[in-house]
Amino acid sequence: KYGRTFNFSAGPAMMPEEVLEEIAAEVMNYRGSGMSVMEMSHRSKVYQEIIDQAEADLRSLMGIPENYKVLFIQGGGTVQFAMVAMNLLKDGVACYVETGAWSKKAIAEAKKFGDVKVVASSKDENFSYVPDCSDLDIPENCDYVYICENETINGTTFNKLPNAKGKVLISDQSSMFLSRPCNVSDYGLIWAGVQKNVGPAGMSVVIIREDLLNDNLAPTTPVYLDYKTHADSGSMYNTPNCWAIYCCGKVFAYLLKNGGLSAMEQRNIEKAAILYDYLDASKLFTATVRKEDRSLMNVPFVTPSAEQDADVVKATKTAGFDNLKGHKSVGGLRASIYNAMPKEGVEALVAFLKQYEAEHC
Ligand code: PMP
Secondary structure, eight states, X not given: OOOOOEEOOSXXXXXXXXXXXXXXXHSSSGGGSSSOGGGSOTTSHHHHHHHHHHHHHHHHHHTOOTTEEEEEEESHHHHHHHHHHHHHOOSSEEEEEEOSHHHHHHHHHHTTTSEEEEEEXXXXXXXXXXXXXXXXXXXXXEEEEEEESEETTTTEEOSSOOOOTTXXXXXXXXXXXXXXXXXXXXXXXXXXXXXXXXXXXXXXXXXXXXGGOOSOOOTTSOGGGOHHHHHHTTTOSSOOOHHHHHHHHHHHHHHHHTTHHHHHHHHHHHHHHHHHHHHHHOSSOEEOSOGGGBOSSEEEEEOSSHHHHHXXXXXXXXXXEEOOBOOTTTOSEEEEOOTTSOHHHHHHHHHHHHHHHHHHO
């Protein structure tokens, strides 16, 4: 009814229509406050209720234990690459699993702050699978083991967490956050840029076990980049990203109302199967990732040639689908089908690809 397109962007990405409608209804006057949340003091009672409710809803969605802090930190995912290392890489070594573009960026950033060891990699096959992490060579002085749990560009996902051998596990969940149930106590720290599966860009949610908050950071550490700053002030040390927190809170509430993370997982499995089943049967398209490691969120696929890839992308655009061009490191196409992508969107895309295949093969 709004002329909206099926938007397959890797992020920023679709948000649930019902949530956007609620936000639109509140934009002129938030619940009698006489102003929008964009215009509201973050120190006001009405805003405090918004952030408290957002945190409470996220805690109940994910079952976050009491000894974990939930932080809303500005700056998006890239800031977390540095923050993780600045806060948690001490005199030991940080162990990274290299599975694609976003773990590579995390590795490069961490190297600025200390010793980094890549303990497993899927580089040998252009990051099209997740390496075996059941028996990693983790040194005794390891400060943490780091994974990118869903590689947005490469389209892989960890279906089994690494055996971190008792060391702290840290996960970048940006592109799979809230897409399936998560046992928070398996991790020391989870972080996620919110612009894929939750809300507007420019913020990350960080879930950190309290004992990992570090009192002994280098004195040159900027105050904003110390997790403790945020933990001690309820994410209100300075003006937070009020608008993003509000929108994320709406999505948390929406997810709770719609069956929580198990229901999301069920939906996401069904949605992804529609696309993968077609790709596996197709004579024109090939899904690039090994079956057991395929992401339910980001689905890269290719035709036999770059020219044909470009032609399909152009045709999808003409047909009213958006943002299907693959990242240049993988080529081809990529459909990002986060929580908010309706099943009808995936069905329509598959119907279109089928027709294209029939006409061109
Ligand atoms: N990690 C992952 C898995 C991502 O997909 C992205 C962004 N696409 C980032 C980190 C970086 O996030 P940002 O662009 O917010 O810095």
